[in-house]
Amino acid sequence: MILSPLHPLHLWKYVELAKAVRESDGKLSESDWKFLETTVDEQPHVLSNITVGGGRLLNEETYLIQSDELATLPIYTEADRAEPGDNVYLWDYLISKFNQAYPPSKNHFKISIVDPIRPSQVLKSIVDAAENESLSGATIEFIYVDQEEKPLLSGATSNEEEAIINLFGPEGESDAFNILTRECRDYDEVAEHLKANPKHAVIINDQSKFFVEEFERDMDTSINPLYVPKEFSYDAFEDIINISASSEGQLLLGIPRSYQPIE
Numbered sequence: 001m002i003l004s005p006l007h008p009l010h011l012w013k014y015v016e017l018a019k020a021v022r023e024s025d026g027k028l029s030e031s032d033w034k035f036l037e038t039t040v041d042e043q044p045h046v047l048s049n050i051t052v053g054g055g056r057l058l059n060e061e062t063y064l065i066q067s068d069e070l071a072t073l074p075i076y077t078e079a080d081r082a083e084p085g086d087n088v089y090l091w092d093y094l095i096s097k098f099n100q101a102y103p104p105s106k107n108h109f110k111i112s113i114v115d116p117i118r119p120s121q122v123l124k125s126i127v128d129a130a131e132n133e134s135l136s137g138a139t140i141e142f143i144y145v146d147q148e149e150k151p152l153l154s155g156a157t158s159n160e161e162e163a164i165i166n167l168f169g170p171e172g173e174s175d176a177f178n179i180l181t182r183e184c185r186d187y188d189e190v191a192e193h194l195k196a197n198p199k200h201a202v203i204i205n206d207q208s209k210f211f212v213e214e215f216e217r218d219m220d221t222s223i224n225p226l227y228v229p230k231e232f233s234y235d236a237f238e239d240i241i242n243i244s245a246s247s248e249g250q251l252l253l254g255i256p257r258s259y260q261p262i263e
Contacts, residue, residue: 137176
């Protein structure tokens with residue numbers, strides 16, 4: 001199921017954002033406007049799951065979870081039919097962020113991936129980064145916890161396979177790019193290994209199972225259209241948690257924040 005661009009469950013966050021911007025008219029700096037321009041199309045979908053039925057007109061309940069997206073539109077699938085996700089959008093983001101936040105990582109980026117979903121994706125991103133000179137070297141470690149290793153090139157096209165082999169293979173053009181694999185009995189062994197062999201980033205793909213948990217809605221808490229990343233600050237004197245969106249620039253100073261008492 002795909003929500004149309006004008007469906008209320010999808011459209012509301014843009015309407016709320018427009019209201020907040022109008023209320024802050026005249027207070028937004030040039031950097032604030034640039035922040036808006038670059039983030040308004042990248043807002044994650046607040047509605048990660050939908051429950052259909054369970055009422056008078058339709059007794060049977062069906063749970064739909066967001067399984068994919070088409071442009072900026074979320075795609076929902078029945079929970080028991082949804083395919084496992086992957087990290088395809090994560091790797092380029094990580095490389096870019098580490099280049100900006102910690103420039104020395106460009107010389108040799110070290111990352112461990114626990115129970116990788118599709119190893120070829122991260123390898124392809126490393127190849128791209130090497131080609132555009134964002135990385136001069138990298139060590140990619142795949143750690144498997146009580147499961148079989150996955151083929152490194154599975155899911156890659158023939159051109160991608162060739163590029164990966166040229167960079168990482170024994171006949172590769174550079175020995176600065178390496179692939180390691182390791183098997184661990186449990187996460188404690190993983191932690192010990194990483195303690196002795198620190199990395200710039202560690203990605204863990206958990207092996208959790210889907211389940212539905214229902215809870216009563218808190219009517220005093222609202223969702224900000226710029227809600228991700230969230231920031232939480234606790235006021236011990238008032239005994240409340242302040243929940244707000246990212247505080248980049250001055251943009252969010254004019255947007256109302258939400259408060260929820262601690263039980």
